[in-house]
């Protein structure tokens with residue numbers, strides 16, 4: 103069993119309302135009270151012209167300065183957009199098409215692959231739903247490894263294209279994520295060969311990655327709805343593809359929520375909590391959220407890259423000294439997912455050493 107399955111079994115979701123998405127087609131004319139959030143007037147970027155110019159850095163991964171730019175972005179923002187990464191646009195278009203095809207299925211069909219309370223793959227609301235009193239205006243489909251069993255149920259005679267596209271996408275995303283990780287480690291002066299879990303060729307020691315497809319249907323009252331509530335990702339690193347419809351925002355300390363404008367073919371890269379733990383606080387996890395809109399159905403994909411099973415994440419000696427004592431106790435992916443499942447945004451505090 104993988105770490106994510108183990109964690110979901112330890113902490114099953116107790117209310118079905120936190121798993122079953124709304125039938126959005128049936129509810130398109132008014133926003134139910136269950137989905138009405140307090141007005142987020144903070145949705146607009148601040149008026150101050152100085153801070154207005156601030157935006158998540160855009161980095162061409164193929165230029166010589168990429169390593170330095172990535173380090174600066176991860177220290178200051180915990181996020182950046184990456185371009186010129188080599189994942190073909192045709193594949194991205196195909197992923198967008200297959201994702202839309204999935205969410206366009208009738209509700210009854212999607213419910214055939216509904217997540218069970220103690221599992222994480224399949225159709226449903228994001229796991230973080232149970233930490234908020236209001237429900238999100240979104241639906242998701244979560245994949246680890248091959249989606250073939252679910253795809254067969256969704257399209258009994260026609261699941262091959264979906265599976266092929268998702269398989270190829272996961273391979274490409276793994277390659278790009280590992281390339282980004284090598285740059286990030288290099289930028290911190292770390293010798294990659296010394297990071298055992300990142301080098302192992304043994305299958306049982308391979309990284310554990312989750313691919314999440316998100317759908318945000320058009321919404322009658324977007325200013326009072328929330329697509330994906332504010333959170334940091336549990337992963338080491340996440341790659342988000344948001345197509346061409348805006349909605350993704352990153353929170354910047356002392357500034358507020360800033361939009362991450364879609365750039366054709368670009369990925370938004372976010373530092374996850376486990377990376378923050380691994381680099382002893384040097385890179386910080388990005389707090390982000392997704393808003394919805396009145397006119398365009400928005401889809402996104404998020405690829406969460408986590409460490410191999412049973413590996414304890416703790417900082418390498420190069421990042422520890424008298425001025426930089428170890429901030430967090432060592433944790434496995436499963437232990438940290440459990441902590442997230444109980445403490446949510448306080449999970450880092452929960453594992454922090456009391457120096």
Ligand SMILES: C=C1C[C@]23C[C@H]1CC[C@H]2[C@@]12CCC[C@@](C)(C(=O)O1)[C@H]2[C@@H]3C(=O)O
Nearest residue numbers: 222228229230312314333335336337406
């Ligand atoms: C590997 C992961 C990453 C998880 C938990 C587990 C499986 C499902 C992932 C997501 C996907 C949707 C957003 C998120 C915030 C959520 O609610 O479920 C993610 C979460 C996390 O980053 O914590």
Ligand SMILES: O=C(O)CCC(=O)C(=O)O
Nearest residue numbers: 314316344350392402404
């Ligand atoms: O839809 C988006 O742009 C963000 C999705 C996200 O943050 C996630 O799936 O973790």
Ligand SMILES: [Fe+2]
Nearest residue numbers: 334335390404
């Ligand atoms: Fe996220």
